[in-house]
Amino acid sequence: MSPLFLLVLLGTAVAVNCETHKLTYIYTALSKPVDLPGIHEFTAMGLLNDRMIDYFDSSNQEKVPKQDWMKDRLPKDYWEKGTQSRKSKQQWFKVNIDILMKRMNQSQDDVHVLQWLHGCEGEPQDDGSLKFVRGVDMYNYDGDDFLSFDDKNQVWVAHIPAAEHTKRKWDSMPVLKQYTKGYLEKECMDWLSKFVTYSQKQLRDAKKPDVFVYTTPSKKPDNLVLRCMATGFYPKDIVLQIKRNGRVLEPADGLETTGVCPNEDETFQRRDWVEILKSDQSDYTCQVFHEASGFYIEESWDRTIDRNETPDDSSTVVLVGAVGWIVVLVGLIAVLLGVLRKRGILTPPCGGKEGTDSAASIPLGSVGQPLNVSAGVPKTEIPDGTDGAPVSDPLLSGECYHDNRNTVQDPPAAEV
Structure with missing residues (x-):
């Protein structure tokens, strides 16, 4: 299979x-x-x-x-x-x-x-x-x-x-x-x-991110704010996820994010955070995947607390990050x-x-193997197909659409 x-x-x-x-x-x-x-x-x-x-x-x-x-x-x-x-x-x-x-x-x-x-x-x-x-x-x-x-x-x-x-x-x-x-x-x-x-x-021009996982004080005395930051990357497309015991946290879990923001040097940064109890003994990790630079890491929180930041300093403006591809x-x-x-x-x-979300916890880089149908089929390939090919009628007789001025052509489709 x-x-x-x-x-x-x-x-x-x-x-x-x-x-x-x-x-x-x-x-x-x-x-x-x-x-x-x-x-x-x-x-x-x-x-x-x-x-x-x-x-x-x-x-x-x-x-x-x-x-x-x-x-x-x-x-x-x-x-x-x-x-x-x-x-x-x-x-x-x-x-x-x-x-x-x-x-x-x-x-x-x-x-x-x-x-x-x-x-x-x-x-x-x-x-x-x-x-x-x-x-x-x-x-x-x-x-x-x-x-x-x-x-x-x-x-x-x-x-x-x-x-x-x-x-x-x-x-x-x-x-x-x-x-x-x-x-x-x-x-x-x-x-x-x-x-x-x-x-x-x-x-x-792709640049790899620097990744930091740390906690800061919360306004609530029994809580901490667990933060994951990726910064210095280019281009801006990035996947950043905080996990608790291997499960990806979502907004329903209290997860918040700045989304992707520009730095002064034309690179980008993103910060996500979630409030946790000081007594929480769960394993927390930050998973970051920056495709353009080929960068992937899953960094663990070492349970240290950064007391230099004021409570909730990065939470004043919250943008619920768009879910990426x-x-x-x-x-x-x-x-x-x-x-x-x-x-x-x-x-x-x-x-x-x-x-x-069991599927969502699959580590990046571990999903699947190259297609192996027969000799001569390229590895890790998947065709596009449809820009320009008339497919509304499933009983095509082989007629081809040749207007390729501004769109990728696909092989014509026929009923199976």
Whole structure:
């Protein structure tokens, strides 16, 4: 089993001088909504070198940039067209997940997961260009590899018996195979080259944070204020979490935050804090992940108290921090874990219950392994796919959409 949920993003930091560059996209659809915060019926995200660059979900219905350079360098119509494309792809997934459930005689009462991954990998050349190394286009259903495209031989590969029907159908559509190959080797590579160029400055300028965990007096004599501060980092995207005995604290636990604030030297800082009893013997840690610089640490509180700060000095202005992309991923992980537990494949760890934050406590960098479907499929990759491909009609005959002026192209979709 190689669930795409767990395959990417959290465990890999990208160096500026990496040997290859990868542009990948992942789409995840659930057979029905689930009543869990932060988990959506449909999500789509683009990644450059395993770093999220754009995002869409069924609740917000808008494709948005997740890197400053994406927002600065791409025009408004890129995002408008991308939004329409992903809305269309959402409908395609809705139709086809229903087809697969009927084909496999599955109950409508259960939650099922269909995912699509596609993208390309390129190697830098002496003249500054990127040479195509490999492409990937594959589907995953309920955590199992379902169907993938063999780019070299231009055939679809069925990984389970239920995919044989789709393989035969798609192999009989030459235009679909030709377009998929062309997308992976040409269009995807063109966008990869463009995005790598756009992102280079941000990658070069990344700075790691300094992290401090300490306590200060509280206005309440029996309490302390436990604080975690990360400062001096660039760019501003960062994940900071305070844990009590391994459980991530949330606003409902009294957690407060300044959010990300600028420093005078053009770097950034963030401080989170929570009031605790002086008598509390719990183990408290601060977990910080700064993706751009490849920095990760989980620092423990050594139970010392900084008495130089006045009570609640940093609590006067509180901004409840926005939940970053990492929480979206944690939510997706929670859904998949729930599916697997329901089938008896996994049991909740340490007595945890479904719907709790047990998934949120998974350490960064420990989530999942690279996809291993067949030889030639790049590791840690997940394709984007939909910007520009007409998918509202599931019975596509292989017609291709070629307006690639300001939006990433995807292989055309056909009914499974």
